[in-house]
Amino acid sequence: MKRKGLGFYLRIYGKILAQDLKSKMSYRADFIISTIGMIFTNIAGFASFWILFRNFPSINGWNYYEILFLYGFSLISLTPVQCLLDNNWSLRSYVYLGDFIKYCFRPINLFFYYQSEVFDIKGLGQLAFGIGTLIYSWIKLGLGFTPLMLLKVIVFLITASLIMMALQNAAAATCFWIHNSFYLLDMTLKFKDYAKYPVTIFSPVFRFIFTFIMPIAFIAYYPSLVILRPDEVPLLSWLSPLFGCVFFWLSYKLWMFGAMKYSGTGS
Amino acid sequence: MKLKKYLSLTRAGIIESLQFRLATVIMVIGNLLYLIVVYFLWKSIYASAETDVVNGMTFTDTLIYLVLATALFNFMEMYTVWEMGRNIQSGKIVLDLLKPMEYRRYLFWSYSGSFVTQFFFTFLPTFIVVSVVTHGAVPLGINLLFFAVSVVLAVLINYSIDFIVGTICLYTESIWGINIMKQVIVLLLSGATVPIAFFPEPLKTVVYYLPFQSIYNAPLTLLLNGSPTPETVFEILGTQLLWCIGMTLLGKLFWKLSLRQITVNGG
Numbered sequence: 001m002k003r004k005g006l007g008f009y010l011r012i013y014g015k016i017l018a019q020d021l022k023s024k025m026s027y028r029a030d031f032i033i034s035t036i037g038m039i040f041t042n043i044a045g046f047a048s049f050w051i052l053f054r055n056f057p058s059i060n061g062w063n064y065y066e067i068l069f070l071y072g073f074s075l076i077s078l079t080p081v082q083c084l085l086d087n088n089w090s091l092r093s094y095v096y097l098g099d100f101i102k103y104c105f106r107p108i109n110l111f112f113y114y115q116s117e118v119f120d121i122k123g124l125g126q127l128a129f130g131i132g133t134l135i136y137s138w139i140k141l142g143l144g145f146t147p148l149m150l151l152k153v154i155v156f157l158i159t160a161s162l163i164m165m166a167l168q169n170a171a172a173a174t175c176f177w178i179h180n181s182f183y184l185l186d187m188t189l190k191f192k193d194y195a196k197y198p199v200t201i202f203s204p205v206f207r208f209i210f211t212f213i214m215p216i217a218f219i220a221y222y223p224s225l226v227i228l229r230p231d232e233v234p235l236l237s238w239l240s241p242l243f244g245c246v247f248f249w250l251s252y253k254l255w256m257f258g259a260m261k262y263s264g265t266g267s
Numbered sequence: 268m269k270l271k272k273y274l275s276l277t278r279a280g281i282i283e284s285l286q287f288r289l290a291t292v293i294m295v296i297g298n299l300l301y302l303i304v305v306y307f308l309w310k311s312i313y314a315s316a317e318t319d320v321v322n323g324m325t326f327t328d329t330l331i332y333l334v335l336a337t338a339l340f341n342f343m344e345m346y347t348v349w350e351m352g353r354n355i356q357s358g359k360i361v362l363d364l365l366k367p368m369e370y371r372r373y374l375f376w377s378y379s380g381s382f383v384t385q386f387f388f389t390f391l392p393t394f395i396v397v398s399v400v401t402h403g404a405v406p407l408g409i410n411l412l413f414f415a416v417s418v419v420l421a422v423l424i425n426y427s428i429d430f431i432v433g434t435i436c437l438y439t440e441s442i443w444g445i446n447i448m449k450q451v452i453v454l455l456l457s458g459a460t461v462p463i464a465f466f467p468e469p470l471k472t473v474v475y476y477l478p479f480q481s482i483y484n485a486p487l488t489l490l491l492n493g494s495p496t497p498e499t500v501f502e503i504l505g506t507q508l509l510w511c512i513g514m515t516l517l518g519k520l521f522w523k524l525s526l527r528q529i530t531v532n533g534g
Contacts, residue, residue: 027441029439029441030439030441030443030444032444033439033441033444033445033448034441034443034444034447035444036444036448037443037444037445037446037447037448037451038444038447040447040448040451040452041447041451044451044452044454044455044460047455048455048460048461051461051465051466051467051470052312052461052465054465054467055316055321055322055465056312056313056315056316056321057315057316058315059308059311059312059315060311060314060315061315122444178289182290183290183293183294183297184293187293187297187300190297190301191300191304194304194308197308201307201308201310201311202304202307203307206303206304206307
């Protein structure tokens with residue numbers, strides 16, 4: 001079979017996206033409420049920092065605005081996973097009920113086809129909030145602005161997104177082997193909340209775990225160091241784009257491996 | 268016997284949740300990991316404060332408070348809104364309405380089995396670990412009794428709020444958005460994210476007049492207070508009882524009015 005090019009996939013994605021948006025538009029109330037819900041979540045995150053920093057001057061040497069920077073950074077890097085890979089949440093029931101088999105018979109990449117079916121628009125509200133938070137903290141910290149910094153931020157945001165996608169893919173893929181994988185996905189979701197704190201608060205053992213095994217430290221901490229602490233950037237920060245690609249590739253392989261193994265329910 | 272029909276639902280629930288053994292294991296591990304994260308986070312937060320006691324709470328107090336709040340959350344979370352929303356969307360609700368039991372009661376009792384399993388698998392292990400880690404900082408005495416009573420009331424209040432929110436789904440046909448809004452509001456304003464003692468003044472007063480603090484803050488305050496005066500106990504439990512009655516009545520009334528709204532696709 002001829003390998004399909006990127007252009008081909010982009011065109012298909014556009015078509016599926018348009019259909020998905022059309023069907024979403026018929027539930028307009030749901031869309032509005034979900035967007036408000038999303039903003040609520042972000043405001044609550046903001047509020048808990050605000051309350052915290054009214055009582056404590058800093059967390060492990062990181063002040064209010066630096067922590068907000070991490071928070072904004074992590075919100076932005078969560079957007080792709082929210083928008084593009086939201087169908088991972090339904091994977092469990094597709095596999096369980098046997099509907100997943102329909103995806104296996106299309107002449108396009110299985111992973112791509114499955115994920116392209118759902119585009120979650122409410123993630124865009126989060127993106128806006130994240131960018132707002134990032135800019136606010138950027139100004140308050142007086143970081144200045146150069147094109148190089150912007151480039152760095154963009155590269156590291158992509159890195160962080162890759163890591164987050166990898167985590168979610170891997171957690172979702174477990175449903176090919178175990179039945180009730182909802183708890184694993186839910187757990188990953190909860191732990192990504194802790195990506196917004198500097199990893200240095202943990203003891204070395206957990207620092208290792210959160211760097212290499214459950215790499216949430218790459219979602220905000222290591223990339224942010226490049227901007228926030230330019231004098232003491234560890235090697236891991238510079239390596240994080242590489243880690244992002246590797247982790248994503250591994251999770252993709254795991255996902256595909258599970259999908260290829262899938263034999264349907266027989267109905 | 269009237270109670271018997273309810274208890275058979277409880278029994279079925281216990282058996283059902285024991286089916287998913289792996290999920291339980293994952294949940295216990297997730298809970299312990301979460302405990303560790305909270306421990307390190309607040310340890311470093313307290314390390315940056317000049318004093319050991321902030322707003323009348325020591326590090327140990329805060330740790331116990333937050334960890335047990337999460338354990339309580341896992342214990343109390345009944346996914347009522349999801350359940351109701353899904354049943355409304357799929358039309359299954361019609362079958363439940365035909366059952367010879369009030370829908371509100373049916374839903375509660377059919378979930379009650381999970382209370383039993385969750386108590387033994389999540390709450391009790393967490394409680395023991397916290398007691399050991401903090402070297403017995405949790406006072407063990409009459410306060411345990413008050414705590415138990417308070418938790419029962421909290422479960423009822425939480426369920427009533429969930430049921431009211433679930434009823435809203437009848438109108439909106441949106442589940443995710445409604446649920447996330449509820450969750451965020453409840454978790455923040457009940458003190459489960461940041462203890463209410465840390466809230467700045469005007470906000471604290473407002474929060475005490477809302478029903479949410481009765482869910483997590485009330486039982487935990489009673490638990491952490493080794494030698495409470497009769498007045499405090501009376502005040503906290505009384506407030507809870509009032510909210511419990513109020514929310515239950517409100518939920519019943521709202522449900523009764525909304526039931527006319529239901530439109531289910533035939534078939």
